Amino acid sequence: MTFEIILQAIVSGLMMGLIYALIAAGLSLIFGLMNIVNFAHGEHLMLSMFSSFWLWQLLGLDPLFSIPITIVLMAFCGVLTHYLLIRYILKAKMLIQICATFGLSIFIRALAQFLWTPDFRSVDQPLLEGRIEIAGLFIGQPQLIASGVCLLAFALLYLFVSKTETGLALQATAQDREAAEILGIPSNRMFALGWAIGLGCVGVAGGMMTNYFFIFTDVGVNFALFAFVAVALGGFGSIIGCLYAGIIIGLVESLGGLLIDPSFKLLYVFAIYLLIVIYKPQGLFGRY
């Protein structure tokens, strides 16, 4: 167990953490806006990965270049989700809201399995591949670029929400929907926008991961769970919290896998969840 191996794990955990952060940010945005947890978030990630994959498989588009398309597709998917499903359950009991997005997740995953089979797929020789050496560490190029892009997207998201007029309108709707309506901010459109951005984030993350991850119908499950924990750790409704939380989770997963046992990564992350819930339910930056 050399120092280098540990450092390697830290770097890799950090990189993965940035991706978790972006995925969680999408989830947190949606929750902050309308108090709905998207239990289909993992499946949406899976869809974005498949979108990137099929664009490569059928049109020969390298995943790096198809990212804009994937983002638009996922944003569209978000708008669709809002208008076809979420809109109708906004006033329903929490129980029904949870069941609805849970049902969506089952539906998407099963449909994907039916159409595309559960086989594992991967992209051959994407533009981004190989490893580079930095300071004696070997870092995968696609992973590095992916986490960089995710960090950039995260920064853009944060700036958008806090500095632009639309972003502020989103915040207003999140804080007090009725008051925002009176001020002329149409909440239905804000919600749809929230979904579009939230799933757009997922599109960035998924699209970038296609370069080096296996693509299969169940791929979203673990990511979703990690995203839920990240949002809880960061604080429901806090975007900046997702960044810290995502990184922490990435590090715990990586170091836990290295120092204890790789097959129980989920349990380490679950342990974090337990700790937050018991000691600091509002999370690091939460509103509750």
Added chain:
Amino acid sequence: MENLLSQARQEPLWNTNRNIVVGLAALSLFLVVFPLFGPGPFYLHLMIMIFMYAVMSQSWNVIAGLSGQISLGHGAFFGIGAYASSYLYVQYGVSPWLGILVGMFFAGIIAIAIGIPMLRLSGHYFAIATLLIGISIQVIFQRWEMVGAASGLWIPLTDESSWSALQFHDSKMPYYYLFLGFFVVTYLLVWRLSSSKIGFRLRAVRDDPQAASSLGIDISKYKIIAYAISAVIMAPMGSLFAQYILIVDPERMFSLEISIMVLLMTVLGGIGNIWGPLLGVAILIPLSEYTRIYFGGTGSAVDLILYGLILMLICVFRPAGLISLFPKHWIEREKQR
């Protein structure tokens, strides 16, 4: 209004609807004599699955319908029951009857252990926790050598059918009556629970926790009680199912599909109503058995596409479940006006 008060006092506590009593009597009779008409193993199997899922969905109904907390990983208790009784039998020859009790005990303990940190908080936290646990438990059992890891446990066959070892080789009929018995007992218990002090208080916790609190109800305690009861109802089904198929592995016993099914059946039928789960089960079990035959291997994917769709549709169009379609006076207590 003295006479009105004394009149009200004399009303029976349970205005049992005549339709229901008659209907239940007829149904009970039918269920008891059904196997004697020689319906064949497929139909016996179908009824067994219906009884089993009816109990499991009712278990989910207790935590979700009666106390308003969503469990997305309820299948975990099924698996715990299955493994507890099977391991004790395989390793120590303990009778499955005792194994069932042990399974119930462990399920209850685990429910309380999860409930104490999680149930104090908003419903989302709990739902996520149940999801995490459901999957974590499956992961643990897949790697736990002591209980056979991914291959699981094979229950040694007895030479002959035996009630003490809870195995029957010649016919499904004893299994049928076994599951029927548990089904009836469970539903009676849940009915008693629902119309007891605990049942009332749980509904208060579900409908308005703040108001409930002002009336002396310890919210966390009651949520935990409901969760524990629901787990304890679920576990025996796992134990019985293990005796039915005589093999126990993480794939079968902790599959996400079980958690999905019990949720779906209750929501489809009518959450919070004691007959809701049964209605959902009666619709979905035959449906799933037939798609299995029809679609073969891809059957489960088609099943799930349908389930996801049905769940979403119910949430949007009829959140109270299909039972709300029945004329009110069939299913509700008669009210004196």
Added chain:
Amino acid sequence: MNILSVEGLGKSFGGIRANHDISFAIGQGEILGIIGPNGAGKSTLFDLITGYTTPDSGKVVFDGKDITGLRPDKICNQGIGRTFQKLKPFADLTLLENVMIGAFARENDIRHARDKALEIIDFVDLIEKRHHFARELSTGQRKRLELARAMATEPKLLLMDEVTGGVDQRTIPGLVALIQKMKASGVTIATIEHNINIIMEISDNILALDQGQKIAFGKPADIQNDERVIDAYLGRVDVA
């Protein structure tokens, strides 16, 4: 004998001082009226006393016991009941069932709970509506449902939050009579009210709050003439 004594109670939310250094006492069997403009901190005061919010400072002593910061359900067991400004009936249950849940605070047997609930429903004059679902009741009836439900817990002290708010004017005398009936049955009452006439009529003492602070405490006649209360709340009538 003071049944409730509040000393130096304070609570801030972020930068806002919702309650600051509030002290008063209620004698057994009395009715305390609590008045003040919106945002004065009246409901917060109730939340602090009944455990829905933990005070930053101060003490609440009930019947000789320090109950500061106890959980709401424990407060109920001690003998304090409350109603809420924003009504909280159990909508999917009947009136009878609603009140039974209150009764279960002291009863274990379902039959006894039912009988006690019936008595109380009769007390508030809603016996004909006992099998109606709570969501079918009018606002005035729901207010009585909350009262009945709280009464079913056999409180020694009942905190009522704007019982006459938003109800049909014609039902108000009935409500006032009900409150008097409750006092006669031995319950001590603290009631937040905006209807000054009612407060003056029924209260033994009045506590006036403004911007989170106590500005006056005393008999109705004194409060009516109190400068600070008039400035903050009652308003002046300029006689030309």
